[in-house]
Amino acid sequence: EIVMTQSPATLSVSPGERATLSCRASQSVSSNLAWYQQKPGQAPRLLIYGASTRATGIPARFSGSGSGTEFTLTISSLQSEDFAVYYCQQYNNWPPDTFGQGTKLEIK
């Protein structure tokens, strides 16, 4: 089973600044990596798939990069609605689908 490790666990950033979240796979997942955003009391929402393709309706301030074992989600200028928990998920070696443990993005 591929283990996904996200860092940091918590990230404190001021509105308007850039946030960089990391996700590492225990073995290569090629570009089969997705990112999700989850707000309290809500279901997760797909942000990025294929490591770098934004899902429908996702603002351009969200971008994904990486391949193999190292991935990054960047939010270029944080808006108030962006403070949430973010999860990465690999879908290269399935089953099982595996998620990272999440990064909580909080207001500084």
Next chain:
Amino acid sequence: QVQLVQSGAEVKKPGASVKVSCKASGYTFTSYGISWVRQAPGQGLEWMGWISAYNGNTNYAQKLQGRVTMTTDTSTSTAYMELRSLRSDDTAVYYCARILKGYFQHWGQGTLVTVSS
């Protein structure tokens, strides 16, 4: 628009079973698979398994093998997840999600299942 609407919250006693439904609309149900993901209170996301809405093929997480069954009813575009022999650590929000090429494209709103004596 694609919608996945799940059944309501459940409270069950240890050892009981629960069956959660997920009614799909806005797309051709049999063209996509459905996965189930759960989230214990304050915890991360755990994949439970997948079912093909086309032919009913399934794949379950190893830790749930023998306790979980996923089915679909194509006549009503509804997917079901049944979990048996419930334990307190099965307390979680259970989500269904439509799968596209392995990622979770659309999610249901979640169903809270509480296991308590």
